[in-house]
Amino acid sequence: MKNSENPTKILLAEGNDDQHIAEHIWHSLSNESQLPFYPKNTQGINSLLSSLPVELKNRYLQSLGILVDSNAHPMKRWNKILSTISDSIPLILKLDQTKMERL
Amino acid sequence: MTNGELHLSNLLITNFRGIRNLSIERLGRVNLITGLNGVGKTTLLEAIRVYAARGSFEILNDILYSRDEVVESIDEDKDIVLSPDYSSLFYEGLIHEKHHVSIGPISDKDSLKIETIDFEDLPQSKQELFPKLTSGNHQALKVTFHDAEVSVLPWLSEISDLSVSEFISPVPRVLRRLSFGKENMADPIRCESLGPGLITNDTLAEFWDKIVLTPQENLSLKVINLTGQNIERIAVVGQKFSRFLRSNGRRFSVKIEGKEEPVPLKTLGDAIIRLYAVGLAMAVSKNGFLLIDEIENGIHFTIQQDLCRIILEAAKKLNVQVFATTHSIDCIKAFSRAASDGEESDVALIRLEDLNGDLRAVEYSEEELRIATNQHIEVR
Numbered sequence: 454m455k456n457s458e459n460p461t462k463i464l465l466a467e468g469n470d471d472q473h474i475a476e477h478i479w480h481s482l483s484n485e486s487q488l489p490f491y492p493k494n495t496q497g498i499n500s501l502l503s504s505l506p507v508e509l510k511n512r513y514l515q516s517l518g519i520l521v522d523s524n525a526h527p528m529k530r531w532n533k534i535l536s537t538i539s540d541s542i543p544l545i546l547k548l549d550q551t552k553m554e555r556l
Numbered sequence: 557m558t559n560g561e562l563h564l565s566n567l568l569i570t571n572f573r574g575i576r577n578l579s580i581e582r583l584g585r586v587n588l589i590t591g592l593n594g595v596g597k598t599t600l601l602e603a604i605r606v607y608a609a610r611g612s613f614e615i616l617n618d619i620l621y622s623r624d625e626v627v628e629s630i631d632e633d634k635d636i637v638l639s640p641d642y643s644s645l646f647y648e649g650l651i652h653e654k655h656h657v658s659i660g661p662i663s664d665k666d667s668l669k670i671e672t673i674d675f676e677d678l679p680q681s682k683q684e685l686f687p688k689l690t691s692g693n694h695q696a697l698k699v700t701f702h703d704a705e706v707s708v709l710p711w712l713s714e715i716s717d718l719s720v721s722e723f724i725s726p727v728p729r730v731l732r733r734l735s736f737g738k739e740n741m742a743d744p745i746r747c748e749s750l751g752p753g754l755i756t757n758d759t760l761a762e763f764w765d766k767i768v769l770t771p772q773e774n775l776s777l778k779v780i781n782l783t784g785q786n787i788e789r790i791a792v793v794g795q796k797f798s799r800f801l802r803s804n805g806r807r808f809s810v811k812i813e814g815k816e817e818p819v820p821l822k823t824l825g826d827a828i829i830r831l832y833a834v835g836l837a838m839a840v841s842k843n844g845f846l847l848i849d850e851i852e853n854g855i856h857f858t859i860q861q862d863l864c865r866i867i868l869e870a871a872k873k874l875n876v877q878v879f880a881t882t883h884s885i886d887c888i889k890a891f892s893r894a895a896s897d898g899e900e901s902d903v904a905l906i907r908l909e910d911l912n913g914d915l916r917a918v919e920y921s922e923e924e925l926r927i928a929t930n931q932h933i934e935v936r
Contacts, residue, residue, distance in 0.1 A: 459934055495931065504931045507924045511934045512909060 460491030463508060464518040467498050471520045490518060498522070502533065506541035563745055563845060563877050568665060569603045570658040571647040579662060580917045584904030585871050586878040586895075588888060590936045591908035596915050597881040600908065601749065601847045604879055607659045608747035608845050611668050611699035613709055620644060642697050642709075645670060669700045678708065701742050746844025748837050752853050754826055755833040761792050761806040763836035768792075772839035775870055779835030780828060782859045782866075786813035790821065790832070808832075830854045831863070838867060841876045848880040857886035864894035868901040885936060892929040895922050905935055 466472035472494045479488055495501035498521060508517060523530055567580045574596050589597045602619050609615035620626065620640035627641045643649040645657060660667030672695045675683065697709045748763070767773050780787055789811040796806055808821035821829060830853060837846055855863060868891075871878050882888060888905065895901040905920040920928065920935055928935045 493931065500927075500931070504927050504933065507920070507927045507931070507933050507935075510907075510918050510920065510924075512907070512918070513934055 459513055461513050461515040462490040462518075463511075463514065463516070464490045464492045464520060465501055465504070465508065466492055466494050467501050467521040468496065469494055471522065475518075475520055490516070498530075502537050505534070505537050509538065509541050560875055564604070564607070564661060566662045567604075568658070568660060568662045569600070571650070571655045572603050572606075572657045572659060573599045573645060573647065575599055575603070575915050576647050578908075578915045578917060580906055581662070581919060582904060582921070583877070583906075584922065585876075585902040586868055586891065586904075587880070588891060588903070588905045589879060589881045589908065590883065590888070590905065592910075595908045595910055597908055598849060601849060601879055601881065603659050604845055604847060605747050605749060606670075607668050608745040610701045610742050610744050611670055612744065613699075616640065616642070616645065616670075642672075646672075667702055671698050671700075672696065673698045673708070682708065704742065746841060747847065748841045748844065749847040750833055750837050750849065752850035755829060757805055757807050760808060760829075760833060760836060763833070763840050764790075764792055764808075767836060767839045770839075772842065772874070775839045775866070776832055776835030779838070779863065779866055780832045782831060782862050783828060785824065785828065787811070788813050791818075827854045827856065834863070834867070838870045838874070838876060838878075841878075842874040844876060846871075846876050846878045848878070851880040851882050852884040852887040857884075857890070860887055860890035861894050864891045865898065868894055868898050868903070872901070883936065885934075888925070888935060889929045892922075892925045896926055907935060 464472075464475055466475060472492045475490075475492060476488060480486075495504055501519070501521065505519075508514065519534060521530060521534070562583060562585060564583050566582055567578075569575050569578045571577075578596070578600070589600060591597050605615055605619065617640045620642070621638075623644075625641045625644040626638040628636050629639050646655055647657075656666075656669055656671035658666045658669055675696050678696065698705070699708075767776070777787060777790065780790070787810045791809050791811075792806050793809050794806045809818040810821050810824065811818050821832065834848065834851070837848070852860065864887075867878060870876065891903050895903040901922065903922045903925060905925050907918040907920070909916050909918055925935070927933070
């Protein structure tokens with residue numbers, strides 16, 4: 454992102470590895486050296502979850518990506534993220550639980 | 557209000573100047589107000605000022621005069637006089653019953669209400685208090701606080717319009733001053749304001765008069781010495797400005813440690829004056845509100861955190877509720893870090909945003925502000 458002072462597209466990564474994976478995937482798919490998003494290493498799932506409602510209040514935010522380690526309980530983690538988001542914004546897409554389970 | 561309780565723990569403003577409706581769910585002891593230029597930050601401060609003064613005409617007039625919101629009228633000597641344009645107090649200048657101004661806590665809607673009434677609708681006994689108006693059904697401005705009528709003032713802008721007619725009804729001087737009421741008047745809450753510009757000696761002297769030789773005097777010294785000046789004492793010299801005396805008005809002199817002679821405060825730079833003003837204003841706002849427009853002005857970021865810490869401590873100790881507008885991320889971070897260092901500081905940040913022509917408040921708690929500071933999240 455050119456304007457890292459005030460990024461509009463942000464990728465929240467749970468840890469250092471996650472951030473580098475995202476950057477690596479981008480560079481392997483694109484010739485553009487500039488990332489189209491601003492990666493942020495939140496240094497842990499807890500700080501990612503606590504910063505999520507604050508990120509969502511950023512008036513300049515256009516897109517927010519979240520990259521977390523699913524560990525052994527992907528559904529549990531997904532639901533935690535969903536509930537964190539839905540607590541902070543009133544309108545949220547109701548995702549079909551069954552589709553998630555198939556994933 | 558018991559000591560230590562916030563004067564306003566939340567706020568609802570309706571139809572006041574540029575604000576149609578604004579609700580702030582939670583206010584802190586120190587509230588930082590951000591938002592784009594012209595969004596309504598200063599109007600929010602004005603609303604608090606009006607609420608604190610229980611809608612006194614002195615404050616309403618002061619707000620309107622300071623923004624040049626005046627209308628021209630003609631007095632009985634055919635001199636042009638300026639009167640406050642009260643329609644500017646109402647959202648989009650709309651003045652009918654549905655659009656009364658309301659300012660107060662969310663749960664106590666209409667605690668302060670400003671509305672227009674037809675003069676003829678006043679009880680006869682009150683109409684008689686005014687000299688007979690020249691002609692027509694003139695409007696009056698009525699302010700109530702908790703259903704206790706505070707005061708009524710004739711609405712002068714209705715009486716004459718210079719551009720329309722040569723036959724202007726003169727506004728008698730007595731009318732320009734008249735208001736009545738103040739029955740069951742609730743005590744106003746002390747409220748001091750600091751504008752964004754350089755503070756005049758007169759303003760500083762007014763503050764100084766209120767705190768000199770009180771325990772709060774040390775607070776202003778503490779703040780002024782944040783720049784490392786080692787100022788030992790500050791005194792006001794000179795006489796009040798008078799056209800009959802050869803006087804520059806009252807001015808400030810400071811005694812710096814290790815120096816024999818006092819030096820004028822103004823020689824120490826604008827930042828020092830601003831800091832001194834913040835310290836004095838904080839001290840005089842005891843048990844009241846302190847409103848600071850663009851708090852960071854002229855103050856280097858390296859001392860902002862210490863300044864914020866002193867403000868947080870003093871706000872709690874002196875029971876002051878502070879509202880400060882800012883554009884500076886350094887200032888926001890400084891408050892956040894100072895709050896993390898202290899105990900129970902209770903800082904909130906409110907960003908005002910225009911949403912399809914309406915104003916809305918995006919609110920950050922102290923914890924959210926801490927997260928935003930640590931994770932470099934934009935809050936302005």
